[in-house]
Amino acid sequence: MHDPTEQPPLVVHVVSQLDLGGMENGLINLITHMPAGRYRHAIVCLKDHGDYHAHIRERGVEIISLHKRDGKDLGHYLRMYRTLRKLQPDLVHTRNLPGLKGQLVAALAGVKLRVHGEHARDLCDLHGTRRRYRLLRRALRPLIGHFITVSAELRRWLIEHDGAEPERVSQIPNGVDSVQFHPRLGPPAAVGPAGFMQDNAFVIGSVGRMDEVKSHVTLVDAFLRLIASPHPAHQRLRLMIIGDGPMRAECQAMLSRAGAAHRAWLPGERTDIAQLLRAMDLFVLPSRAEGSSNTILEAMATGLPVVATNVGGNPELVHPGFTGILVPPCSPDLMAAAIADYCRIPEMGTRHGARARSQVIAHHSLPAMARSYLAIYDALASAAR
Known part of the structure; x- marks a missing residue:
């Protein structure tokens, strides 16, 4: 049980960039549907972030860009290390292949609790079979306290191809806001340029x-x-x-x-x-x-x-x-x-x-998704204590 007189633990989410996309929207949905007061959140973007999710700052979420250049940019690892040392998070949650090396940086920065999420395979390794990335995942696997995948197919892949222990890999399906996304209640709206929509389109x-x-x-x-x-x-x-x-x-x-x-x-x-x-x-x-x-x-x-x-x-x-x-x-x-x-x-x-x-x-409700992530964060924190 968290002491209400203490500041809630800080989770730092490491993503490639904060843009309009499925994974990015999922992260924002997770933060906004976590129970208030249980965890604080910050987002570290390897590259830049747009203004699409600026409203998340109103919840006290700090968004930091490391401004990673395309190709090799070793300097961004140093910037990530300094950022983590400054923030002193209780838990770091990296996502997908671009964020994977952040696990090593987080360990070097003294972050004890580390989670890695797989939401989709990288464009340069669509089938997850490239030897270079497979060796990287296997090398960093001992540093990761728990894996989270959004699909059963990705969970099987981590276990069968990368040797992750089944008990350390959880599948949490994505959630969706079924209030915001609802069926139309009448005729379709006239969208697009003039002449695009017709009555029987x-x-x-x-x-x-x-x-x-x-x-x-x-x-x-x-x-x-x-x-x-x-x-x-x-x-x-x-x-x-x-x-x-x-x-x-x-x-x-x-x-x-x-x-x-x-x-x-x-x-x-x-x-x-x-x-x-x-x-x-x-x-x-x-x-x-x-x-x-x-x-x-x-x-x-x-x-x-x-x-x-x-x-x-x-x-x-x-x-x-x-x-x-x-x-x-x-x-x-x-x-x-x-x-x-x-x-x-x-x-x-x-x-x-x-x-x-x-x-x-x-x-696929958003509250159910948030509760599942919360359970993993809590379990890692309890085990560490």
Whole structure:
């Protein structure tokens, strides 16, 4: 039991950067749903942080950037060491491959309690098999008091490939705010540029950073195949991809070359994701690799059926024939066929979307997620005492 006269223990969360993204949103949700007064929090960003989560400072959360340069930047380890020595945290929680070496820095800085989270594999090691990173994880494993993964697939990977002891690896599913993300209550809002939405439009939507691993080009390819077909229902199709990144220009170019730019809207990063999800009829995640997608959970909470690739933690969220359809990665023809089913059979989407929201409410609440993290922090603190 924590003495209320003492200052709550400090947890320092080490992340690559604090931007608009699933892991970053998950961290903010965790901090805001932890019981008040149990732990204090600070966030250390290896690179920089935007202003998307500035509201978290109002809860007394300090956000520190180490300004790591691209490539090798040994100086950021010294900056991290000095930051940890200054903050004197009770526990350090690193995340993903970029934060892993922070475990060694935290140990050298005298931090006794150390947790590492795996939310998704790194872009340079999508399958977790590169020898260099495997050796790094094995070398640092003794320094880590406990591992947390967001999916059962990542938990199996840590145990089977990296030799982590099963009792030191916990799976905590991501949570989602089912109040903020709720089904639309009437006709869809008119979003996008003039002429994008029509009364009978069927909007295919996706949300995520537009880089190669998210493979939005596969979705664009599938969309172009559908609108090129003679089926009358396909003339209702519209495409909305929310997010920014290096592949956004390529996707826009594909649409322009096909003369379909007017039927698609790629507005870049947005902060009104909940409202835009309610303008969609189907959510599609075309990733080549995935941990446990927050955007899938947000779409399910919105009451949307989901077409997703059969990779990573997606099969743990999307149940084929019940809440959505799974397709192989990089298969635009099969993705197009799955989308066509929902476009042609609207009642199927209604059934699957309702089941998806029920699943989220039952198994992915934010308070339940926060309690699970709290239990691990408390157990490590008790064992240390």
